[in-house]
Amino acid sequence: MNIFFLGAIALVAYIVQMFLGLKQIKNFNTVYGRMRRNGKVAIGRRPGKIASGTILLFSVDATGKIKEAEMMQGTSILARFKPRPQFAGLNVHELSEDHPVLLKENKLTRQAALNAQEVYLKVEKGNYQETKPVSPVMNLGLQLSLMKQSVQTKFTKRSV
Template sequence: MNILFLGIIAIAAYIIQTCLGLKQIKNFSMVYARLRKKGKVAIGRRPGKLTSGTILMFSVNQMGLIDEAEMMQGITILARFKPKKQFVGLNIRELNEQHPVFEKENRLTRQAALNAKKIYLEVEKGNYQDTKPVSPVMNVGLHLSMLKQSIQTKFSKGSV
């Protein structure tokens, strides 16, 4: 009886998490589409594994000025995009660590904004290629493979 009850709770939690995750993706898509109608969109991200993650989107006009900025920051799937008016009117090319706009911002927001600038400039030059992050499971496998290779190399050098 207890196992059945725990199973029902686990399934209900999974369904709720899925629904809220889909709602968050829909929120991202709506904000992106709205910003895309205005022009180019620079997206900066600062993923969080155990800490808060941050996504910052800038609508950038032809002159490189930020027309609108939206940011999602949080740990849970309840996070939503909120306007960041302090970035409006700034030139994305002029953003740097010492920019006065960052004085009141947290480290995650700074990193996401600088990531957006970096990606925007790389796309503008035609040099940007999106890289897919390696999952933690694949990362462990990669480290084990490298360890095995180094051990084989050491033994092969020692026997020659």
């Protein structure tokens, strides 16, 4: 096959992926904006590297009662938010791993719901700090640096 033909296919696939990714971001912004107009929004995440990822949005009133919930779960850029009415009426403070509603959900949904509760409680206390994940390349560099320091300390201890 012609290399230009393969390059054109790759370019078209990249453009389609970019377009669908932007539609997914627009879907998130639309749902989040609608929920935000009604009050506070608790966002729970369970990122997926190989398995599907999950984002769970809770619209929460001043007392902590969940008014509305929507969830996006999937591995592809075709995933969209879907209503989760079983969470409506629950109190975000009372969610736990053994809550009857959470026991009926899959593991990813439970993790996302508990993450939403954790973040909500930290924000409510006023001590929430967003942590940025370390990239795999940076993580490898940190691991090598730690190994180097470990070897250096072993040799300096022996020579003393």
